[in-house]
Amino acid sequence: MAEYRFDEHELHGQLVIQARKMSDNSTHLKNLIADESRLASFSVNGGGLFFDYSRQRMDKAGMQLLFELAEASGARNRFARMAAGEKVNITENRAVLHMAARSFADVPIMLDGRDARAELMAVLDKIRTFTNAVHSGEVNGSDGQKFKHVVVVGIGGSYLGTEFVARALEAFADRDIQLDFLANVDIHNFGAIWTRIDPQRTLWIIISKSYTTAETMANEDLIRRYMIDCGLDPAKHIVTVTSKGSPGDQGGGREIAAFHMFDFIGGRYSVTSAVGGVPLSLYLGYDRFERFLKGAEMMDRHAINAPAEQNLPLIAALLTVWNTSFLGYPQGAIIPYASPLSKLAPHVQQLNMESNGKSVDATGRFLAEPAGTVIFGEPGTNAQHSFFQLAHQGKPFPVEFIGVLNPQYRMDEGCCKGVGHQQELWANLLAQATALAMGRENDDPAKYFSGNRPSSILVIEDLEPESVGRLLAFYEAKTVYEAFIWGINPFDQFGVELGKVTAGTLRKAMAVHNDNPADNFSGLDPINRRYLQMLSSGKLID
Numbered sequence: 001m002a003e004y005r006f007d008e009h010e011l012h013g014q015l016v017i018q019a020r021k022m023s024d025n026s027t028h029l030k031n032l033i034a035d036e037s038r039l040a041s042f043s044v045n046g047g048g049l050f051f052d053y054s055r056q057r058m059d060k061a062g063m064q065l066l067f068e069l070a071e072a073s074g075a076r077n078r079f080a081r082m083a084a085g086e087k088v089n090i091t092e093n094r095a096v097l098h099m100a101a102r103s104f105a106d107v108p109i110m111l112d113g114r115d116a117r118a119e120l121m122a123v124l125d126k127i128r129t130f131t132n133a134v135h136s137g138e139v140n141g142s143d144g145q146k147f148k149h150v151v152v153v154g155i156g157g158s159y160l161g162t163e164f165v166a167r168a169l170e171a172f173a174d175r176d177i178q179l180d181f182l183a184n185v186d187i188h189n190f191g192a193i194w195t196r197i198d199p200q201r202t203l204w205i206i207i208s209k210s211y212t213t214a215e216t217m218a219n220e221d222l223i224r225r226y227m228i229d230c231g232l233d234p235a236k237h238i239v240t241v242t243s244k245g246s247p248g249d250q251g252g253g254r255e256i257a258a259f260h261m262f263d264f265i266g267g268r269y270s271v272t273s274a275v276g277g278v279p280l281s282l283y284l285g286y287d288r289f290e291r292f293l294k295g296a297e298m299m300d301r302h303a304i305n306a307p308a309e310q311n312l313p314l315i316a317a318l319l320t321v322w323n324t325s326f327l328g329y330p331q332g333a334i335i336p337y338a339s340p341l342s343k344l345a346p347h348v349q350q351l352n353m354e355s356n357g358k359s360v361d362a363t364g365r366f367l368a369e370p371a372g373t374v375i376f377g378e379p380g381t382n383a384q385h386s387f388f389q390l391a392h393q394g395k396p397f398p399v400e401f402i403g404v405l406n407p408q409y410r411m412d413e414g415c416c417k418g419v420g421h422q423q424e425l426w427a428n429l430l431a432q433a434t435a436l437a438m439g440r441e442n443d444d445p446a447k448y449f450s451g452n453r454p455s456s457i458l459v460i461e462d463l464e465p466e467s468v469g470r471l472l473a474f475y476e477a478k479t480v481y482e483a484f485i486w487g488i489n490p491f492d493q494f495g496v497e498l499g500k501v502t503a504g505t506l507r508k509a510m511a512v513h514n515d516n517p518a519d520n521f522s523g524l525d526p527i528n529r530r531y532l533q534m535l536s537s538g539k540l541i542d
């Protein structure tokens, strides 16, 4: 069989023609959605979610072409091989087994002669035992009292997913533990946390797969020094989550407990491993973390087994590829109408943009056009009062709206204009999707709305731990499916390296200057030299 190449495939050419057709006025969304059967044909229910793509700029013939593209790309097959432990991360020769971390069916996943699933389940057991010991007070702070503050120290994939889930399930956080995140090397991040915690009752979880990440290492160093200054033994306040054999995987009593992550789970896919497991179990209780895992598992099963025409993450991925590569929208927004999902967009931003922001396909050949989509988002209705002017009348971008049927809080809302808060929220969500699609004629150009602006609505029944797990797994599967359709490898991230290496050069120049202030950053280029001179003097220089 000929190798699949996204931009050389004959279906690519047919989709280019289809995209021209969808630019014709007769295919304006206001005409497409006038069809009574539109929602029935362009929506799907599965994996515990409902996905409505009736307001996407697409017709049945186009969807048929997209499904053929999915078939030609072998995306579903590749997804199933990934789940079974095949080394689909070809540039790093690694398996990709984040789904094994929540696979409760007792089926081994053999990898290089060992059962990867059993290793993950053993870590899960250890998390349960440890968090129960912290909650009971058996493992406690320096003053013998229970830990009250937990601070996650990690960046990128070692933090964003956990922050998303923690915020989403904050309403369930009844363990009397405050959770903070120390990600940035910016001293404001540490300073703000240090001033509000009680160091004696604080547990720091250092999370780094590589245990070489500059920000995390600098923060760990600072924490240890501050604790020693307070007369505390850091070993009694630190827990680590790192990969086997990393520089942080030393044992030797430098921490209370150490949890392993594995090279077959990438940072941005690691929320359901010990990366999310340790802090989320401490914050929410282990049982809730397990319920979250089971929700993710439900969506995984759907993503693996559902036929293409019923497969939510696959359809959502096809539409992103369609919008990005054929209709030419370089960006897309995620707008959840639920404040607990306020950190979903930042998490998916990293998950998706670090995975799919690639210029080469999986065969190492440059793509005709780089892959990936710029992702941003804010909860609605706040977003409406922020950047929706541009969404309606400026440069268009596709929107993924998320609606929740049953909120976490049941309050006596009373009625304002005849409706409660939850109804008001939904009225706004539906209004935005409708207005973006329909537009509005007006003789005054300033008040004219072109419409024909695409959106989807993803509906969840509630924000219980299982539902949040489904949502997380939906976005992971969608990201991977997009990559497989583009024909790229979503599991490496060489693009983040150059900046890190360049920071090393600047760091070195600063260290030389610290040792010898007479050295005026001589080895640097003139632009960067000027900045470091301003930084060391604390003054603006012309």
Ligand SMILES: O=P(O)(O)OC[C@H]1O[C@](O)(CO)[C@@H](O)[C@@H]1O
Binding pocket: 155, 156, 157, 158, 207, 208, 209, 210, 211, 212, 213, 216, 267, 268, 354, 493, 496
């Ligand atoms: O867990 P680590 O090794 O500290 O890496 C943190 C993050 O940095 C990145 O490498 C990006 O810079 C991510 O992929 C990763 O999640």
